[in-house]
Amino acid sequence: MSKFGKLLQSAPVRKAKAFANRVPRLAAHLSAKEEDYRARPPIIVNSLPKSGTHLLMQIAQELPDRRYFGSFIAQTPSMTLRMRSQGEIDRKIAAIVPGEVLGTHLYYTPETEAALRKINAIHLFIWRDPRDVLLSEAHYLAKMNRWHAMHKAFAALPDAETQVRFAITGNGGNYPGAEERIGSYMGWLTSDSCLSLRYEELVDPQTQLGQCQRILDVYKATARAPGSLPSAEMLVDAINPARSHTFNRGGIGRWRKEMSPANLALCEERLGPWLAS
Template sequence: MGLGNTRDFGRFIASAGSSFNYGLRTEQWCVDKISRITPNEIVRGHIFYSPAIENALVSNRCISLFIYRDPREVARSLVNYLQKMNRFHRLRAYFKGLDPEAALLLAINGIPSCENIYFPSISERFRNYQGWLASEAVYCTKFEDVAGENQEQELRKIIRFYLHRSGSGEQTEDILKRMRGGLQPAKSHTFSGIQQQTWRDAFTPACIKAFKEQDHGLLTELGYEFSEDWS
């Protein structure tokens, strides 16, 4: 991402396991993986919040960013990924052949736990990460701010966080230049565009109704809506 003298070995830590089995990994598994992160190594992940995992990041002096996105965009992107990009993902069997509305409803409502696979509702899936929003161990930012018109302002905030935590004497402008060159979301294996509110083109009235039933105040808590009366 352009922060400091970093090394990227392509490591990825995920609480939900690999795409082939998609079963939950233990908290201790994540803690052990975090403890093995080497100095200046870039590691990506989808890691659920817990005090033990937070402590592991602090103990290993990890400088961590938590990037989240409008859950409606996440649902739309997930459908695109499972139906068009990753034919080996365990969840693909559930999404394959569904029409757009049915696929979105599945992404919103989840799969019953009796199916021996971890894929609850969109709200419950995000709640696993929500603790990071109150954590002082990480810098939290919206994907929309990093990729949108507020990008430079947000990158400068990230740089301030990095410089404060790392004690680096690097210049902000030098880091900013590298970060701009390193932000290439199109190279992500799940990339499906950075346009905002594309969910409006995909969500039918049934999808909006289902999301509101599962939301439980999530969108307002994250700052994507001012009330639950959205459409």
């Protein structure tokens, strides 16, 4: 991606675009009726950060009659890391428009689950092996996102080994340890209100077609007027990780080559239940 392209995808520019869309989004929300949510359910692309949010957004935007306003709901916005209250999250969910597709980083709570059910949302949750998440997060915060509240802390560390350890242990304050940051999402894995997807299976040529078919099946089962649906092959063709402003080449299972034995032991200690073999 060119420097100009990176600028267009920077956090301030993306937030400015979303702000500009607030008026048409509000107008669409005010005119929406309950039956509109049944006919054209919103699609929530929820993710464990650094797990393929934009990849899944590319797929979701290929589904019929979608509206994208640039909105994003984060439990802890990256510029401040302030934890949003349940009331704030509920209000933001209630403001979602029929047919809207938007990205989120939403922790699991029964209240959030109920709020998404209330608007008949198709909830897609994507996650990834936490060891690869932590490698990606450390690189992203140290090298790629200077607007993030933790960028300076990561950039000041002497090497990648120390940065990854910091991603695992946290700072004891607004950036808690990985077991809390990652564990807060994992309730979605056992929720029957969302479709849980593994990043590894969405990028593997052997499994991605089947995963895209699962998404289509959920869409057909939820939307009252599903319209002319794309094929699973068309959804696969929409995947282009390099178009994401957060994309970092490296692939699946980087932790096997790049994570030190000491950091792997920390991951086992803190994240054992969620680690793949």
